[in-house]
Amino acid sequence: MNVKNARPTTKRKQQDTYTERFDARREYLTPQQLIVAEYIYHHRAAMMDKSAMEIAQLTGTSDATVIRTLQALGFSGLRELKSVLNHIFGRTLSSSARIASTVYELSPDTNASIGFVVDSYRMTCDLLCDDENRDAIAHATGLLHSAQRIAIFGIGASALLADYVSRLFNRYGKPAYVLNRTGSSLSEQLIHLQPGDVLIMMVQRSPHREGTTVLEEARRLNISIILLTGSRNSLFSHHADCTIFIPRSVAEERIPVHGTPMICLEVLVLALAAAEPATPIKTVNRLHELSASINRPRKKRHEPE
Missing domain, CATH: 1.10.10.10 (Winged helix-like DNA-binding domain superfamily/Winged helix DNA-binding domain)
Known part of the structure; x- marks a missing residue:
């Protein structure tokens, strides 16, 4: 040869x-x-x-x-x-x-790693605070406030973020659920999507099958879509009601940092709570009562009731 x-x-x-x-x-x-x-x-x-x-x-x-x-x-x-x-x-x-x-x-120096991560967050947080994203977050907060429930879609690393933020929304009194499985297992979650819900989607540019299926179902049910993405020309952005632009890295060839979408999600949770403060306060107080009941020492059998 x-x-x-x-x-x-x-x-x-x-x-x-x-x-x-x-x-x-x-x-x-x-x-x-x-x-x-x-x-x-x-x-x-x-x-x-x-x-x-x-x-x-x-x-x-x-x-x-x-x-x-x-x-x-x-x-x-x-x-x-x-x-x-x-x-x-x-x-x-x-x-x-x-x-x-x-x-x-x-470099092997730990300071290089500190600088990379901190600089990545600094850049993306600055973008999160620009006027365009502030307007998008305000729009998203209005959609979330009028929603009956909130669905959060994310797969891969975003699946963990979806699970965490759904717990935050529920903790503050807004019913929320996740769409974070892949393959046919996603259909078992997707079946719960209903008119009146609002969908938060965490996606990038790639139109993967899970994302496009969720998008099609949301459009079929006339559900408002809030998009969190690091790609300005994402396929999903053409169908979203509002788009919050949050790149996950200083450059596409670098590893992503996942704290920035988490920061954005926590902003949305807090903004929604501030829009109607009585609801999260009431919900958190009730959670404390339930937690105290669960953790209350059990009485021994010989003790009188």
Whole structure:
């Protein structure tokens, strides 16, 4: 087999830094280095979470050969390669690649991790407070106030947020329930959606089947939709009554932080409670009474009633 001809031809305008360096220097690579370079070309996304030792095992070479290959291609080492690949992938990064692209750019110093998370929250919280989002939150609060019940949709990491915020709404006296399962199990939750409810949807750009099914059912029942999304061109935004824009990361190729939608949800809960303060106060007091009854020490059998 001619290894040189194994790789598909790539047009110049579509090439990336790795391809350009590979094409320019391939004739200077040893046979072992060529094996490593070809493997990296065909499995670039997988390289984001691989060590030199793992690449060596996959190519039947040594970790020293992997490093020498990278240096022959003009990279200082594996870290620089991953930084270059990070720019190549752009918006097509998978979750694992996003994690890898983030952690490899952070220095071992803990301060780098603190800075990344805090800066991400600072940016998204500033966006949450801009005039456009303030108006959207005010609109959403009005919809929630007139709702009979509140349905909260979110899958993946958002499923946990949906469960938490539904408990907050219920605790403050507004009936709420979650739509946070995947596959056919979601239908068992979706059947409870009724006219008069309001739906909060936490989604991004991808029109996954669960999200589109929930959207279609809400539209069929003429239910108002409050959208929380980090994508301005999300399919769901075209059908929402109001959209709150809350990106979950400083860049699409970085790992998301999930505290920002939680902050937004807590704002909605508190804004709704403030709109009719007698209801949450009455509900919380009743919860305390029920809790005290549950935790009251049981009387022993010989004690008089």
